[in-house]
Amino acid sequence: MPQRSTEESLYDMMQLIRTKLTDKKLILLISLDIEGAFDNAWWPAIKCRLAETACPVNLRRLIDIYLKDRMCNIDRSKNSLHELFVSFMAGSHDIVLLSEPYVGPGLELKAIHGVQIIQFPSSVARVKACILVRPGCGSIIGLTQYSTPSLCIARLSAGNRVIYIASVYIEPDRDESATLDKLDVFLKATGDSPKIIGGDFNGWHPIWGSPVAFTGMVTWST
Numbered sequence: 001m002p003q004r005s006t007e008e009s010l011y012d013m014m015q016l017i018r019t020k021l022t023d024k025k026l027i028l029l030i031s032l033d034i035e036g037a038f039d040n041a042w043w044p045a046i047k048c049r050l051a052e053t054a055c056p057v058n059l060r061r062l063i064d065i066y067l068k069d070r071m072c073n074i075d076r077s078k079n080s081l082h083e084l085f086v087s088f089m090a091g092s093h094d095i096v097l098l099s100e101p102y103v104g105p106g107l108e109l110k111a112i113h114g115v116q117i118i119q120f121p122s123s124v125a126r127v128k129a130c131i132l133v134r135p136g137c138g139s140i141i142g143l144t145q146y147s148t149p150s151l152c153i154a155r156l157s158a159g160n161r162v163i164y165i166a167s168v169y170i171e172p173d174r175d176e177s178a179t180l181d182k183l184d185v186f187l188k189a190t191g192d193s194p195k196i197i198g199g200d201f202n203g204w205h206p207i208w209g210s211p212v213a214f215t216g217m218v219t220w221s222t
Contacts, residue, residue, distance in 0.1 A: 099169045
């Protein structure tokens, strides 16, 4: 909640714990809210300790699922973005499609010397998809008629060739911004023109090894 301190959250937690103890309920608490702690915690030790304390099997399985193949980027977003810019400018790639960039307290990426940033923030929504371009790869312009904070579309002209580029971000649980519908409009409007589409679709599908398919997921083939 906004304007709530850590002390207030700890107080609420202790009140809840006391209530559950009074009711003789089982309490399980794993606290990893420390910078870098989630990345550095030794998960096998956590699971071993749960087994040693006779934690019910169903709860241990739940924790095991939570810890399996997970990564966390606590307080690393800003540094990670800086590292990306440094690597981008020092490398051989001309274009980057970026999803959920660090924007700080604002709604869009701040200007970076030597990098053209194509992004489309709104008055209320922060940028979740953008395109980074190094100088010298051609003429590239953003297309406002198709773009949103979660869908960044640009047209690259290099010599006699024109290529459309789309950076996409879809929310994890559902496509709240109807980004897939907007992307479909763009695809139909540009027909058979060459396109590069990439992003974070937060989707599951057997095509890329998932045992389940994300409801409402649309798969395009080229």
